[in-house]
Amino acid sequence: MAVAALAPSPGEGASDISCSSIFVVDGDTFRCDGKRIRLQGIDAPELDGHCRPGRQCTPGDPIASTDNLEGLMARGTTRCNQTDTDRYGRIVARCTSKGVDLSCEQVRSGHAVLRYAPISC
Structure with missing residues (x-):
């Protein structure tokens, strides 16, 4: 997918991000105008090759997870509200597309698990 423009929507705060198109990195991360956005709470x-030694990574099919998010x-x-910045410098955000919460839908569909921050779905 193409990289999108990243800008606050009219009338919204500085932490609100609107992406008209995106590049999905994996099942919980995407790029918008060169900025990495990490979905909150999942x-x-x-x-392959991204699970660091000693880390217990989430089981499942990473390709299916990535495809589902895409x-x-x-x-x-896609619209996001930044909630934090993680230790890797990624924007952590709650995001929706067509009114569907992306974090919640990734968990509901079995393509991710709840982790790191409590979210209400």
């Missing part, structure tokens, strides 16, 4: 299976985001404009 952990998706790691792509499909969710292809439905329409």
Whole structure:
């Protein structure tokens, strides 16, 4: 998918991000205008070679997780509200596409697990 423009939507705060198109990195991370955004409250299976030694990574199919997130985001404009910045410098955010909460839908569909921060779905 193409990289999107990253800008606050009219009338919204500085932490609100609107992406018209995106590049999905994996099942819980995507890029928008060169900025990495990490979905809040979930952990998706790691792509091959991305699970650091000694870390217990989320089980499952990383390709299916990535494809599912890409499909969710292809439905329409993705909007995010930044909640934090992680230790890797990624924006941590709650994001929706066509009104669907991406973190909650990744968990509901079995493509991620709840982890790191409590979220209400």
